[in-house]
Each structure stands twice: as C-alpha cells, then as structure tokens.
Amino acid sequence: MCAAFKDYHFQPFIMDALTDLGFQRPTPIQAQVIPTIQHGKSLVGKSATGSGKTHAFLLPLFDQLDPADQQPQVVITTPSRELAYQIYENIKQLVRFSPAAIHVENYVGGTDKERQLEKLDREQPQVIVGTPGRILDIIKSGKLAINAARRLVIDEADMTLDLGFLADVDQIAARMAKELQIMVFSATIPPKLQPFLRKYLKNPVITDIPTEHVINGDVSNWLISTKGKDKNQLIAQLLTMGNPYLALVFANTRTRADDLAANLQAQGLKVATLHGGMQPRVRKRVMKQIQNLDFQFVVATDLAARGIDIPGVSLVINDDVPTDPEYFVHRVGRTGRNGMPGTAITLYTPDEEAKIAELEAKGVQFQPKEIKHGEVVDTYDRRRRQQYRGHHDRLDGSTLGMIKKKKRNVKPGYKKKIKRAIKLKDDQNRKVELRQQIRAKKKQKKRSSQRYQ
Structure with a gap:
C-alpha cells in the first residue's frame, strides 16, 4: 500500500488540490480503494463514517477523467441532497486546480429543473452528482446522454436502499454503458442490496475496512x-x-x-x-x-x-x-x-x-x-447490581439461604461472608470433580486389565 499520495502518480492538478487540502497520507480505505479504481475494477467498499471514503473515489476518477471528451463520463448518486451538495463542494476543490475546464452538475430535488434542462442544450456535464430521483428525471427528459458513461458511484448504498431509491439507481445503471465500472460504498451490506450487486457487479473487489474501535479513540x-x-x-x-x-x-x-x-x-x-x-x-x-x-x-x-x-x-x-x-x-x-x-x-x-x-x-x-x-x-x-447478582447465581439454594440468614442477623461484613461462601463452594465443587475424575480413571484401568487377562 502507498504511504503517501505522491506514490499514486496523480496528475499535477490533483496533487495541488491535495496540498491545498492539507492531505499527506491516504487513509486505510483510500489506500485500498484508489489502486482498485485505477485498474478499472468494480468494487464494494465498506467503511465507517469519517474514513475518507469520498476522496477515495473522487481522486482516481478525476485523475482518469478525459477533459477533451465533452460527454458524461461519471455518475455519482447519493441518497440525500445534503450529501450531494457536500460531494459537489469536494469536487469543486479538486477541479479548481485543473488547467482544463471540467463540467460538473449537481442534480437534486428542490432545484430549478427547467433551468437545468436548458443548460443541457448548451453543454453536457462530464461528471454528474445528485439524488437518484432527480438524475433519473433529467435522463428521462432525453436531454442528458449517459449511454456512454462508464463509471457509476453509489454512495451510502444501504441508506439508498432504506429510503426506497435503489429502483431509480437500477434504472440509471441500465441506461449507462454496457461495460460499467461500479463503485458501491456502504456502512453495511444488507441482504436486500445483494440482488442489485449480483446484477451489475461481476467479480467485484470487496473492500472491508474494520475499525480498530467502534468509536474513534479521539x-x-x-x-x-x-x-x-x-x-x-x-x-x-x-x-x-x-x-x-x-x-x-x-x-x-x-x-x-x-x-x-x-x-x-x-x-x-x-x-x-x-x-x-x-x-x-x-x-x-x-x-x-x-x-x-x-x-x-x-x-x-x-x-x-x-x-x-x-x-x-x-x-x-x-x-x-x-x-x-x-x-x-x-x-x-x-x-x-x-x-x-x-x-x-x-x-x-x-x-x-x-x-x-x-x-x-x-x-x-x-x-x-x-x-x-x-x-x-x-x-x-449502571450494571453494578447485575454484576453483583451474578455472584449469587453461582451458589445453590442452601448456601444462599445461609447467606441471607447471616445478612439478617449480622449486617456488618456480609459482603465478605458472601465472598467466603463463594470460595468455599468453589473449593467443594473442585474436590468433588477431582474425586470423580480419580474414580473414572480407576474404573478405566480396571476394565483395561480385565480385557488382557
């Protein structure tokens, strides 16, 4: 795995953007995902929030983008408008260092659809970001030609499924190029997502980045x-x-x-x-x-x-x-x-x-x-009482009765009595178990000697 971004040999404008962002070393998911995307493979990436997932797909995709091709090349779907806006802002940070113009459009609900359609008469976006419903609406208008686009990113796939948007993503994928490189990112891979993955992803690379701790140590x-x-x-x-x-x-x-x-x-x-x-x-x-x-x-x-x-x-x-x-x-x-x-x-x-x-x-x-x-x-x-009750579970009825009687009669030091009673009972159990093992060995030895007489 690469220890620094320079090892990926990104275009100069990508490196300038990374310097501007203060990024020096790839996160674990970036180190696994970037080479996979660079080699044109489809993938399923599982990683926790805050793992650097967005730049894991943006960096290699924009590095491989062809500025001379004025048709849609990349489609990125997100389940929420806010996430689409965030990815769009991340993209703007990258492309502002590009010597060639890169056309990016953000299609989400609640925006002026007619204005978006009018703009398509003048130019096609090379990168499309947005929510599945609005992207599909724009495609159905006949003005957005994504049939040649070969790269599809499905971000927050489990949430896309939960919100009922997966059918729209399915229709978007069906209208894109036949040979698709699909990148699916999700915190979890629920069973209901599996049919979609089997339909579009052939032998994908599965990237599962386990976190050392469920909660960040910071x-x-x-x-x-x-x-x-x-x-x-x-x-x-x-x-x-x-x-x-x-x-x-x-x-x-x-x-x-x-x-x-x-x-x-x-x-x-x-x-x-x-x-x-x-x-x-x-x-x-x-x-x-x-x-x-x-x-x-x-x-x-x-x-x-x-x-x-x-x-x-x-x-x-x-x-x-x-x-x-x-x-x-x-x-x-x-x-x-x-x-x-x-x-x-x-x-x-x-x-x-x-x-x-x-x-x-x-x-x-x-x-x-x-x-x-x-x-x-x-x-x-808050579990201290449960832990305390757990000691009682190890005692039989007669021992518990003795302890309860002692507690009623002599309150001071009853916790120590409980511990002593537990230890005594454990010692007795060990002795009984040891005797049983000795008897079993004697019986086995006697049976063996009888067989050979």
Whole structure:
C-alpha cells in the first residue's frame, strides 16, 4: 500500500488540490480503494463514517477523467441532497486546480429543473452528482446522454436502499454503458442490496475496512441517565457548561427536533434546526450557515448523521438512543475528526437499557457520568447490581439461604461472608470433580486389565 499520495502518480492538478487540502497520507480505505479504481475494477467498499471514503473515489476518477471528451463520463448518486451538495463542494476543490475546464452538475430535488434542462442544450456535464430521483428525471427528459458513461458511484448504498431509491439507481445503471465500472460504498451490506450487486457487479473487489474501535479513540463517549430530570433543561446545561466550538444534538424524530430547538431558543440559545421535513431551499441555506459557523448549536435528525461533514463539531449529544444502532456510530462520528478531540454524550432513560446493552454488545464502550454542582463527573456503572447478582447465581439454594440468614442477623461484613461462601463452594465443587475424575480413571484401568487377562 502507498504511504503517501505522491506514490499514486496523480496528475499535477490533483496533487495541488491535495496540498491545498492539507492531505499527506491516504487513509486505510483510500489506500485500498484508489489502486482498485485505477485498474478499472468494480468494487464494494465498506467503511465507517469519517474514513475518507469520498476522496477515495473522487481522486482516481478525476485523475482518469478525459477533459477533451465533452460527454458524461461519471455518475455519482447519493441518497440525500445534503450529501450531494457536500460531494459537489469536494469536487469543486479538486477541479479548481485543473488547467482544463471540467463540467460538473449537481442534480437534486428542490432545484430549478427547467433551468437545468436548458443548460443541457448548451453543454453536457462530464461528471454528474445528485439524488437518484432527480438524475433519473433529467435522463428521462432525453436531454442528458449517459449511454456512454462508464463509471457509476453509489454512495451510502444501504441508506439508498432504506429510503426506497435503489429502483431509480437500477434504472440509471441500465441506461449507462454496457461495460460499467461500479463503485458501491456502504456502512453495511444488507441482504436486500445483494440482488442489485449480483446484477451489475461481476467479480467485484470487496473492500472491508474494520475499525480498530467502534468509536474513534479521539472521542470521549459519555452516558448520562435522565431519570428524574428535565431532559430539555439537562441538554441546555450540557450545551452551555463547556462552551463547545460547535455542538450537534440528535433527535429521533422531526417533531422532537423542532420542539427541542424551540425550547433551547426560548432559553436564549442561537440554535439551527436540520431535518428532512424542511423545504429544500431552507435546508440548503441552513447548511451553509452552519458551515460558516453562524450557529454554535444545531439540532438535527439522522439526516445529518450520514455522510454530512460539518467541520469543527466538538460535541455531539444524543437526545435519545437511536432506533438503529448503526446510526449511533454515524452520529458520534460527527466529532473527533481529523485528529481533533471530541465528546459524545448519550442520554438514556431506564426503559432504554436494552438499547444501551445492544450497543455495548457491538463493542461500544461508555463512560458513566452525571452532573454534580454544575460539572460532569464520573459515576457508578449502571450494571453494578447485575454484576453483583451474578455472584449469587453461582451458589445453590442452601448456601444462599445461609447467606441471607447471616445478612439478617449480622449486617456488618456480609459482603465478605458472601465472598467466603463463594470460595468455599468453589473449593467443594473442585474436590468433588477431582474425586470423580480419580474414580473414572480407576474404573478405566480396571476394565483395561480385565480385557488382557
């Protein structure tokens, strides 16, 4: 694998763009994906959020782009408008160093379709980015000729499937060149995605980049119980006590996001709201304001967690445990990026214990915290009672009865008595097991001697 971008022998304008971005060494997924794309192979790339996936496909694709060919060459689909805008901005950073003009169009819903069609009468885009529905609409108009385009990128494929856009992607792929190089990127590969992959990808390279930790090591991952507390007030306190550079608060529903944002605004905080129920024009404006740091606090749904890169997020708060464990990783992945430290706080109620346990089973490690005297401090592990009860499971009824009787009669030091009773019982069990093994060996020896008499 290459240790530096210069080892890929990119065109000078790509290297200039990388220098401008401050990129020096490829991330693990870039190191695996870039050579595969350079060799013209189709691939399925699985990688966690914040892994550098976008530049993993943009760099080799733009390096191989032919500026003299004025027809569409690359199509990139995304499940959300925000992600399409982000990739479009990434592309603009790359092509501004190109000596030859490269025509790129961003086709998403909520934009002026008629104006986009009129522009196609004058020139064809060489690279197309957008949401599947709008791209397909433009193709069906007959003005966008993608029949010769040979490279298709499907970003966030699992989310594309979840939102019902995979059928549109299927139709787009069917209208492109027969020999397609397809690059599929996804956090997970659900079973319902498999038929599409089998249909279009012949012997693809499977790139699975496991993360060393489920949560980035630069993120402090805190868990705070909301039992007996006003959650709105708790969130306001968490947002203001540390003066974060930029804080993201995630809610599970649009209604909750709107209500929480209104409550925080009523307490004097300048808060932006971001979710799929907003008008496209408003969402685009708010995203630009967030990126310009016009807001210090943002309340969002999971729309903002998948693929949206909001730089400078130092704090993430989960208003609720997300319904899908995968979204937890994407939410927390908004902070602790580019080697910068971050904090993620998950608020939970007693009836969400099972969800927390599910996350822990997947490898998520929480630090239990609580607020005391205006500060976040360490607290006890919520599972301590379960761990304590686990000792009782190792004792039989008679031993437990003895311990309970001792506890009633002599309260001081009963924990030590429990430990002694456990040790005594374990010793007795070991002796019984040893005796059984000795008897079994004697019987075996006796049977052997009888056979040879």
